Amino acid sequence: MVEIDTSVASIARVYDAMLGGKDNYEVDREIRDRIVECAPEAMAAARDGRSFLLRVTRYLAGVVGIDQFLDCGSGLPTAENTHEIAQRVNPDAVVVYVDNDPLVLAHGRALLDADERSHFVAADLTRPAEVLADPVVRAKIDFSRPLALYQIGTLHHVSDEQDPAAIMRRYLDALPAGSYVALAHLFNPRDGSELAEVxxxxxxxxxxxxxxxxWFRTGEQILRFVDGLEVLEPGLVPVADWWPTGPRATPLGLSQRAYVGVVGRKP
Ligand SMILES: C[S@@+](CC[C@H](N)C(=O)[O-])C[C@H]1O[C@@H](n2cnc3c(N)ncnc32)[C@H](O)[C@@H]1O
Incomplete structure (x- = not known):
């Protein structure tokens, strides 16, 4: 039996509500509604984040040939998940998800029950030593070969006091050369603009x-999380602008520019 505290919001459930999913409670929807009041295109930005994950995974699995993924902060299975995307391109691709939300874990385990190439680890991503030493991570991911590490929509939930740059340094140090990191983060240019206010x-x-x-961070702060990596074109951009599938049909809304993403390669 999963113990869910419905009196406080959870990151995974609010995000699910932003994506129009069903795994959320009143307390989560209230926060979603308050976010949308301030940033009318916030739900579009959340969908942009999932599309970013889809395009990055298709690129890494299909073009680069990455066949192992460590996906930190997997979220609820509201939309298509990393393993489904990667394994469509390469049926042998291995995906290990890491999350600490009880509902995510319950769903993840049910979803992956019959899948021997996708795995779930209940761990705190702010403790890289524990994640990297986890027996499932060690057994399923071969750290002598390139892998992809995802921090998509996670590090803005890590406070400055927890030192997300130091956390990322531990992950980056553990990656073999030729590995990739995909990261998406809430963005504030802190330049007095309307975007900064929103x-x-x-x-x-x-x-x-x-x-x-x-926490919304500046581009400079976010790029520190991929320090030492070769940043792929087009750099740190709104997630919707990272290799879109075609010309934009409608202009990006203001709040869609407050969610940015980057992909880097370890030399
Ligand atoms: C905003 S969701 C992003 C989900 C997915 N990566 C995506 O982009 O669609 C963030 C996820 O990170 C998880 N998360 C946040 N802090 C975490 C922590 N310290 N350890 C493990 N998971 C965490 C949440 O439970 C949630 O599922």
Whole structure:
């Protein structure tokens, strides 16, 4: 039996609500609604994040030939998941998900029950030594060959006090050369622009509510999380602008520019 506290919001459930999923409670939907009040295109930005994950995975599995993925902060299976995308391109691709939300773990385990190439690890991604030493991670991922590490929509839930750059350094050090890192993060240019104002308002909603996290960082701060990697074209951009599948049919909304992504390769 999964113990779910429905009196406080959870990151995974609020995100599920942003994506229009069903695995969320009133407390999560209230926060989603307050976010959308400040940033009307926030739900589109959440969908952009999933599409970014899809395009990155298709690229890494299909073009680069990466066949092992360590996906930190997998989220609820609202949309197509990393293993489904990677294994469609390469049926032998191995995916290990890491998350610490009880509902995510329950869903993940049920989803992956019959799949011997996809695995779930219940761990705190802010403790890289524990994640990297986890027996499932060690058994399923071969750290002598290139892999892809995902931190998609995770590090903005890690406070400055927890030192996300130091956390990432531990992960990056463990990756063999030729590995890739995909990262998506909430963005505040802190330049007095309208985008900066919207970002600050949403941050206030996220951090002062029972969600308790959701820090928007500058491009410079976000790029520190991939320090030492070769950043792929087109660099750190709104997730919707990272190799879109075609010309944009409608202009990007303001709040869609507050969710940025980057992919780097370890030389
Ligand atoms: C915003 S969701 C992103 C989900 C997915 N990566 C995506 O982009 O669609 C963030 C996920 O990270 C997980 N998460 C947040 N902090 C975590 C931590 N310290 N350890 C493990 N998982 C964490 C949450 O439970 C949630 O499922």
């Amino acid at each position: 970002a600050a308002r949403v941050e206030q909603v996220c951090t002062s509510s029972s969600l308790g996290s959701g």
